[in-house]
Amino acid sequence: xxxxxxxxxxxxxxxxxxxxxxxxxxxxxxxxxxxxxxxxxxxxxxxxxxxxxxxxxxxxxxxxxxxxxxxxxxxxxxxxxxxxxxxxxxxxxxxxxxxxxxxxxxxxxxxxxxxxxxxxxxxxxxxxxxxxxxxxxxxxxxxxxxxxxxxxxxxxxxxxxxxxxxxxxxxxxxxxxxxxxxxxxxxxxxxxxxxxxxxxxxxxxxxxxxxxxxxxxxxxxxxxxxxxxxxxxxxxxxxxxxxxxxxxxxxxxxxxxxxxxxxxxxxxxxxxxxxxxxxxxxxxxxxxxxxxxxxxxxxxxxxxxxxxxxxxxxxxxxxxxxxxxxxxxxxxxxxxxxxxxxxxxxxxxxxxxxxxxxxxx
Amino acid sequence: xxxxxxxxxxxxxxxxxxxxxxxxxxxxxxxxxxxxxxxxxxxxxxxxxxxxxxxxxxxxxxxxxxxxxxxxxxxxxxxxxxxxxxxxxxxxxxxxxxxxxxxxxxxxxxxxxxxxxxxxxxxxxxxxxxxxxxxxxxxxxxxxxxxxxxxxxxxxxxxxxxxxxxxxxxxxxxxxxxxxxxxxxxxxxxxxxxxxxxxxxxxxxxxxxxxxxxxxxxxxxxxxxxxxxxxxxxxxxxxxxxxxxxxxxxxxxxxxxxxxxxxxxxxxxxxxxxxxxxxxxxxxxxxxxxxxxxxxxxxxxxxxxxxxxxxxxxxxxxxxxxxx
Numbered sequence: 001x002x003x004x005x006x007x008x009x010x011x012x013x014x015x016x017x018x019x020x021x022x023x024x025x026x027x028x029x030x031x032x033x034x035x036x037x038x039x040x041x042x043x044x045x046x047x048x049x050x051x052x053x054x055x056x057x058x059x060x061x062x063x064x065x066x067x068x069x070x071x072x073x074x075x076x077x078x079x080x081x082x083x084x085x086x087x088x089x090x091x092x093x094x095x096x097x098x099x100x101x102x103x104x105x106x107x108x109x110x111x112x113x114x115x116x117x118x119x120x121x122x123x124x125x126x127x128x129x130x131x132x133x134x135x136x137x138x139x140x141x142x143x144x145x146x147x148x149x150x151x152x153x154x155x156x157x158x159x160x161x162x163x164x165x166x167x168x169x170x171x172x173x174x175x176x177x178x179x180x181x182x183x184x185x186x187x188x189x190x191x192x193x194x195x196x197x198x199x200x201x202x203x204x205x206x207x208x209x210x211x212x213x214x215x216x217x218x219x220x221x222x223x224x225x226x227x228x229x230x231x232x233x234x235x236x237x238x239x240x241x242x243x244x245x246x247x248x249x250x251x252x253x254x255x256x257x258x259x260x261x262x263x264x265x266x267x268x269x270x271x272x273x274x275x276x277x278x279x280x281x282x283x284x285x286x287x288x289x290x291x292x293x294x295x296x297x298x299x300x301x302x303x304x305x306x307x308x309x310x311x312x313x314x315x316x317x318x319x320x321x322x323x324x325x326x327x328x329x330x331x332x333x334x335x336x337x338x339x340x341x342x343x344x345x346x347x348x349x350x351x352x353x354x355x356x357x358x359x360x361x
Numbered sequence: 362x363x364x365x366x367x368x369x370x371x372x373x374x375x376x377x378x379x380x381x382x383x384x385x386x387x388x389x390x391x392x393x394x395x396x397x398x399x400x401x402x403x404x405x406x407x408x409x410x411x412x413x414x415x416x417x418x419x420x421x422x423x424x425x426x427x428x429x430x431x432x433x434x435x436x437x438x439x440x441x442x443x444x445x446x447x448x449x450x451x452x453x454x455x456x457x458x459x460x461x462x463x464x465x466x467x468x469x470x471x472x473x474x475x476x477x478x479x480x481x482x483x484x485x486x487x488x489x490x491x492x493x494x495x496x497x498x499x500x501x502x503x504x505x506x507x508x509x510x511x512x513x514x515x516x517x518x519x520x521x522x523x524x525x526x527x528x529x530x531x532x533x534x535x536x537x538x539x540x541x542x543x544x545x546x547x548x549x550x551x552x553x554x555x556x557x558x559x560x561x562x563x564x565x566x567x568x569x570x571x572x573x574x575x576x577x578x579x580x581x582x583x584x585x586x587x588x589x590x591x592x593x594x595x596x597x598x599x600x601x602x603x604x605x606x607x608x609x610x611x612x613x614x615x616x617x618x619x620x621x622x623x624x625x626x627x628x629x630x631x632x633x634x635x636x637x638x639x640x641x642x643x644x645x646x647x648x649x650x651x652x653x654x655x656x657x658x659x660x661x662x663x664x665x666x667x668x669x670x671x672x673x674x675x676x677x678x679x680x681x682x683x684x685x
Binding site for chain 1: 422425426428429432436439440442443446495499504510514517521524526529531533535536539551552554555558591612616618619622632637649652655660
C-alpha cells in the first residue's frame with residue numbers, strides 16, 4: 001500500500017479545454033451511434049450472430065472511447081501492482097447489453113399502450129399500472145406476500161438451529177461434510193425436488209396411510225393443489241439458501257462471549273438473545289432476504305404443487321407474457337412487484353449499515 | 362453402543378419436541394375454527410408435556426443435533442423417494458408395485474429426454490465458460506480500483522442478483538423479441554450468462570481480496586511481467602474460487618427453469634423444460650429414472666472433483682505458498 005501511495009501522488013491535472021471539447025463531441029457521437037445500433041438493429045436485417053457481436057462491441061467501444069478521452073483530458077498515473085480496469089469491460093458490456101437495456105425495454109413497455117399479441121404503441125400510458133392495481137391482482141399479490149412471509153418464518157425456524165448446531169456443536173472434522181450435505185439437494189434438478197412432493201403428498205403414498213392410522217387425520221391427505229403444498233415446496237427449496245449465509249456468520253462467532261455471559265449469571269436464553277442473536281443479525285437478515293425475494297417472484301413451485309388452482313403473482317405475470325401475450329400489462333405488474341421488493345432491499349441496506357456501525361465491520 | 366443410543370434418544374427427543382410444538386400451536390387454530398374434539402385436547406396435553414419434558418431430559422446440544430438430523434431428513438427424503446420410485450415397475454405415480462429397471466431403459470431410449478439433457482449440457486458449459494472468464498477478469502480489475510469506479514459497478518452486480526429472476530426473464534423476452542433475435546439456445550445462453558458472471562465475480566473477488574496483494578507486488582518487483590505474475594502467482598491461488606464459481610454457474614444454468622422458459626422459444630426444451638412439459642401430461646417414472654441417473658453422474662463428478670481439489674490443496678500446502 002505504501003508503494004501504491006507513493007506512485008499515485010499525481011501531478012496537478014493541467015487543463016486542456018480544446019481536448020475536452022473534442023472529447024465531448026466524440027463521446028456524444030459514439031453515444032448516438034450506440035443508441036442507433038440498439039434501436040435499429042431489428043430493421044438492419046442482420047442474422048443473430050452479427051447482431052450479438054454488434055451489441056457486444058458497441059458498449060466496450062463506447063467505454064474505451066470514453067476512457068481514451070479521459071486520458072487525453074487528464075494526466076493520471078497507473079498503479080503498477082493492480083490489474084487494469086479494462087479487464088472489467090467484457091462483463092460491463094454484457095451487463096449493459098443483456099441486463100440494463102432489457103430492463104429499459106421493460107420500463108418502456110410498462111408505459112406503452114397495448115395493441116394485443118405482444119405488440120405495443122410506444123408512449124406514456126399509465127393505464128397498465130391502473131389495470132395492475134386492480135383488486136384482483138392486489139389480492140393475488142397479498143396472497144404471495146403472505147405465503148412468502150410464512151415460508152420465510154418457517155425457514156428461519158428450521159434453518160437457524162441447524163446452522164447453530166453445525167457451527168457450535170458438530171464435530172469439527174465433520175463440518176465440511178455437513179455443509180456439503182446441505183448443498184447436495186441443489187445438485188438434483190430443482191423441478192425434480194419440487195415434483196417429488198407430488199409423490200410424497202399424494203393420498204396414494206404411504207405417508208397418508210400412516211397419518212390416518214395414527215389418527216392424525218380423518219381422511220386421506222388432501223394437500224396437493226393447495227396453498228399448504230406450495231408452502232412446503234417453498235420451504236424445502238429455499239432452506240439451504242438461508243442456512244449457508246447464516247452459517248458464515250455463526251462460524252465467526254466467538255463462543256467465549258456466550259460462556260462469559262452464562263458464567264456471570266445470565267440464563268442460556270438471555271445469553272442467546274442478547275449476544276448470539278445480535279451478533280448473527282447480519283447473516284440472519286441476509287439469509288432472510290435471500291429467500292424472501294426469490295419466493296415473491298416464484299411461479300414454478302405454485303405451478304407444479306398448486307396444480308394451476310392456486311396462483312401467486314408470478315403465475316399471473318407468466319401467463320400474461322406466455323399465454324395472453326399482453327406484454328404491457330405484464331411489464332407493469334413486474335415493475336410493481338419490483339417496487340414492492342425494493343422496499344425490502346432498502347430495509348436490508350439500512351439494517352446492514354446500521355449493524356455495521358454498531359458493531360464495527 | 363451407548364453413543365448410538367444417546368443419538369437415537371436425541372433424535373426422538375427432537376421429534377417429540379417438534380410434534381409437541383405443532384400440537385400446541387394447532388390447538389388454538391382448531392379452537393378458532395370451532396371444531397374441538399377430544400382428540401385435539403389429548404394432542405394438546407401430550408404436546409405440552411413433550412414441550413415441558415424434553416428439554417429437561419435431553420441436553421440442549423444433543424437436542425439441537427437431533428433437530429438438525431430431522432432437518433436433514435426433510436432435505437433428503439424427497440430425493441430418496443424419487444430414486445426409489447425410479448425403480449417402480451408400475452406406471453402409477455405414488456403406488457409402489459415392484460422392482461424394475463425398465464424405466465431406465467425407457468428414459469435412455471426417449472429421444473426428447475436425451476436431446477433435452479444434451480441441450481442443457483451445451484448451454485451450461487458455454488455459459489459457465491464465458492461467465493467464468495468474464496467474472497474472473499472483472500473481479501481482478503475491480504478489486505484494486507478506486508471506490509468511485511467500484512461502487513457503481515458493485516450496484517450493477519448487486520442488481521443482477523437481487524432483481525427477481527422472473528423480472529430478468531420477462532425483460533429478456535421483450536428485449537430479444539423486439540431486437541429481432543430468434544429465441545433459442547443462444548438467447549438462453551446470453552440470459553444465463555449475465556447472472557452467472559455476477560456469481561463468479563462475487564466468489565472470485567471474495568477470495569482475491571482476502572488474499573492480499575503482497576505476493577503479486579513481490580512478483581512484479583522481482584521483474585515478472587503482468588501476465589507471468591497472473592499465471593504463476595494469482596491464478597494458482599485463485600483456482601479453488603474460480604472452480605467453485607464455474608461449478609455454481611454450471612449448476613445454475615443447467616437447472617434454470619424461469620429464464621429458460623421465457624427465452625427458449627419453441628422446440629428448444631432444455632432438461633428442466635422437458636420435465637415441466639412432462640408434468641403437464643402427468644408424471645412418468647421415466648422422468649424419475651432420468652433424474653436418478655443424472656444424480657448419480659453428478660455425485661460421481663462431485664466426488665472426483667472433491668478428491669482433485671483436496672489433492673491440489675495438499676500439494677499447495679506442502680509447498681507452503683498460501684500466505685492468507
